[in-house]
Every structure is written in C-alpha cells, then in structure tokens.
Amino acid sequence: MQPIKLVIFCFFITLATHATAQSPFTYEEANTKSYALYEKASWKELLDYGREAVLNNQDFTLLRLRMGYAAFMLNNFSEAIRQYEQVLKNDSYNSTAHYYIWLCRKYLNQTELADAQVRYLSPEVIAEAKLRSFAFTDANIEASFKTTNSSFRNNTNYEKIELKNRFGYNIHMQQAGALFNQSILLANALRPGAIPPPPPYRTASINQSEYYNKITANMNSHWQLKAAYHYTQTNTDNTIYNNQSALVGIKYFNHYFDIQADAIFSTITDTSISQYNAQIGIYPFGNLKLYGFSTAIIRNRPSGSAFNFRQVIGVQISKKLWLEGNTTLGTFTDLLENDGLYIYNQIDKNLFKAGLFGYIPLSSQCTFNMGYTLEQRVLYNTNNTFNQHSITGGLSWKF
Structure with a gap:
C-alpha cells in the first residue's frame, strides 16, 4: 500500500505545480499584463483585469495604482478613490494616491473633504495649484x-x-x-x-x-x-x-x-x-x-x-x-x-x-x-x- 500512496501523492503535487505554472495570475504575469494595458491606455480592460487578478490573490501596489488611474481616466472617480485607498493601506504616505484622491474629491464636488489630502501632496503640486492654508x-x-x-x-x-x-x-x-x-x-x-x-x-x-x-x-x-x-x-x-x-x-x-x-x-x-x-x-x-x-x-x-x-x-x-x-x-x-x-x-x-x-x-x-x-x-x-x-x-x- 505504501508505493500506491506515494504515487498518488506525487500525482497531486505534479498537478498542483502544473496548475500554478499555467495560472495567468502569478505576480510576474499580473504585473506584465497590467503594465501593457496601461501603456496601451486600455482603461476598461485594465480595470477588469485588475479586479480579476485581485480575486486570484495578486494584490500589490503597482497594480492598484494602475487600476486607480484607469478608473480616473474612465471618469469613475469613486472607483478611483477606492483603488487609491487600497494603496494607502500598505503605503500611507504614497503621494500619487493622495494626489488623485484629492482630484477625485474635487471632481465629485466634495471640495472641503478634498483638502484633507493636501498635507500629503508634494511641494511642487501645492505650488502649482497655488494652495494656501x-x-x-x-x-x-x-x-x-x-x-x-x-x-x-x-x-x-x-x-x-x-x-x-x-x-x-x-x-x-x-x-x-x-x-x-x-x-x-x-x-x-x-x-x-x-x-x-x-x-x-x-x-x-x-x-x-x-x-x-x-x-x-x-x-x-x-x-x-x-x-x-x-x-x-x-x-x-x-x-x-x-x-x-x-x-x-x-x-x-x-x-x-x-x-x-x-x-x-x-x-x-x-x-x-x-x-x-x-x-x-x-x-x-x-x-x-x-x-x-x-x-x-x-x-x-x-x-x-x-x-x-x-x-x-x-x-x-x-x-x-x-x-x-x-x-x-x-x-x-x-x-x-x-x-x-x-x-x-x-x-x-x-x-x-x-x-x-x-x-x-x-x-x-x-x-x-x-x-x-x-x-x-x-x-x-x-x-x-x-x-x-x-x-x-x-x-x-x-x-
């Protein structure tokens, strides 16, 4: 019975390894494809692909930044805020995320709440926008x-x-x-x-x-x-x-x-x-x-x-x-x-x-x-x- 158990064990290990190798949602694949879609400005496809990748346990800062920008370019400012806030969970001082949340709040006519992001903006952005306390x-x-x-x-x-x-x-x-x-x-x-x-x-x-x-x-x-x-x-x-x-x-x-x-x-x-x-x-x-x-x-x-x-x-x-x-x-x-x-x-x-x-x-x-x-x-x-x-x-x- 022992050799049979060993064969079965090896079979499932091989199957799992093969499935992982064939999965399109490894970090490398998700990073490469999301960047390619970003470069092509395929915003809807990028957002859909990013959601699918996250469901398959590929969730990292670059992917969320790209998804947030895709939603922003689609004028879905609420979704963009959602994605950029996911970035901030792992990187609370990410200036890119804070900048786009600031813009999205303004475009949603939530200008007072948008100002909550200003302290995280870069000096260059503050100077360009002529913001004063x-x-x-x-x-x-x-x-x-x-x-x-x-x-x-x-x-x-x-x-x-x-x-x-x-x-x-x-x-x-x-x-x-x-x-x-x-x-x-x-x-x-x-x-x-x-x-x-x-x-x-x-x-x-x-x-x-x-x-x-x-x-x-x-x-x-x-x-x-x-x-x-x-x-x-x-x-x-x-x-x-x-x-x-x-x-x-x-x-x-x-x-x-x-x-x-x-x-x-x-x-x-x-x-x-x-x-x-x-x-x-x-x-x-x-x-x-x-x-x-x-x-x-x-x-x-x-x-x-x-x-x-x-x-x-x-x-x-x-x-x-x-x-x-x-x-x-x-x-x-x-x-x-x-x-x-x-x-x-x-x-x-x-x-x-x-x-x-x-x-x-x-x-x-x-x-x-x-x-x-x-x-x-x-x-x-x-x-x-x-x-x-x-x-x-x-x-x-x-x-």
Whole structure:
C-alpha cells in the first residue's frame, strides 16, 4: 500500500505545480499584463483585469495604482478613490494616491473633504495649484423673484451673497447674508375658513434680513463634523421677530454614497421648533453625470410633529449643462433646507414645492445657474389655495 500512496501523492503535487505554472495570475504575469494595458491606455480592460487578478490573490501596489488611474481616466472617480485607498493601506504616505484622491474629491464636488489630502501632496503640486492654508475658496450671489396668482400676496424679492474660506486644510467656513421683502393683504376681522378673507383689508410689509455661518471640520478622509447658525430679523405688521437656528451634524463619505445626520434647534416667531434630518447622497456612476440626494425630515413644534421628504436628482445633459430637479413633500410653515441655509418661515402653509435648475459652467472657475420653483400654498386663515412661482438666478466663483 505504501508505493500506491506515494504515487498518488506525487500525482497531486505534479498537478498542483502544473496548475500554478499555467495560472495567468502569478505576480510576474499580473504585473506584465497590467503594465501593457496601461501603456496601451486600455482603461476598461485594465480595470477588469485588475479586479480579476485581485480575486486570484495578486494584490500589490503597482497594480492598484494602475487600476486607480484607469478608473480616473474612465471618469469613475469613486472607483478611483477606492483603488487609491487600497494603496494607502500598505503605503500611507504614497503621494500619487493622495494626489488623485484629492482630484477625485474635487471632481465629485466634495471640495472641503478634498483638502484633507493636501498635507500629503508634494511641494511642487501645492505650488502649482497655488494652495494656501488660509484662503477664500468660493463666492456666490443669488437673486430670486417670486410672484403669485393671489391678489392677497404681492411679488417677493430675495437676494443672497455668500463667501467661503478655509482655516488650515481641515476647517472651512461658509458665510451668507440675505434680504427678503414682500407686502401682503390681511383682513382686519379674521374669520377662519373664509374664502376669500372678508374686508376691510390692510397692507402688511414683511422685511427680513439674514445672517448664516457654517463651520465644517474634516475629522479624517471620510468623516466631517458640521455646525451652523442662522439668524433672521423679521419685521412684519409693526412687530419684530428675532429668529435663531442652530445646526449640529455629522457626515460620512463612502465611495459611491454619503450619509448625513443632523439636528436643528430653532426659535421662529417666538415658537420653539426642532428638526431632525437624515440624508443619503448617491453617485451610481462614480461621477456627477447622475446623482441624487434623499432627505427624511421630522419636525417638532408645540402644536405637534410632522414629516417631510426632500428629493434632489441631478443629471448631466451635455458637457456644459447639468439639470437638477427637486421636490419637497409634506405640508410645512417652518422648514430649513441645505444645512439650514434656506429658511421657510412663511405665514401661509406650504402644501407642495418642486423646482428645476440648470447649471452652466462659464469657465473652470465660474458657473451660472437659473431655475424655476413652484409652490402650492394655503392662504393664511382660509382654505383658499394659491400658487407661487419663483425665478432664481445666480453666479458662483471658485478661487
């Protein structure tokens, strides 16, 4: 029996040796072929081959660097980040990996998180990009004209100016100032449910000035902390309201999605309101050709709780045009959006809100946007609905 066991053992050793010799996924083969595909600029084939090689236990820095660059050239920035982060697991100071993660985050419009990579960049890259630890990074102006089909609500104007800067590469500040004004007709003798409100009427002017400040702190290459403060002074009907809102939140960035949870505590027209938001952003192709943000909102006020849902979907139509649609479902009179930047503290209950915006890059640093928003509201103290139409335009600069 002993010779038979020896023959069987030798047979399996020979078979295993032959199989290994025939495998296309030795280190030498994977290195040679991936380099050849890199030289041919066969990016998709290189990425597919690299994934197969990794599954067959050939995982090394040069291969991941080539796969990351292939994904970058295919404009799949999320996949590129994934590959370059694999490089950093074995070589945490690899400047090439940090450089392309920095670029990919910027191309995904995650510019604040991109700065977390700057301390690893070479002096030559920092000098060429003219990066400074303290700098003004963005400026934005926005104006909106609103009109309604109700004779009880006159036209509205809203203007906002915004400035962003960074303190070091992990602390960013966003500041904004805004003005809002409108005149409305109110009935002197209020009769709930009347359609329309009974005369006599008086004109009430609403003038609101706003200041907003948000701090974003990079905890590492995937996590951010946020804190924001929004002050509004509202003058209406001979009464002045000093409204204040404070936001605290945390955000996690994965490769193809990000998640944010935040809470906003406000005092609006002498009413204490709390708002809790849970948001997920998705980039299915690893770029901004298609993206979406879904936000679930719970609001608590003394009169009760309410739920709202906000959906944003953006798509690249052409090289120079992005379209972005949004809708907010659920009724509200007090609501804060975009990290508390926009505050809806109107007298009329909002039943529905939806809009469509277009973004056109005028240069590598300047973008023009214009959009339309439709809101369906209920006239205060009645059951009468009306529509508000908004045209908004803006310019943004990156320094």
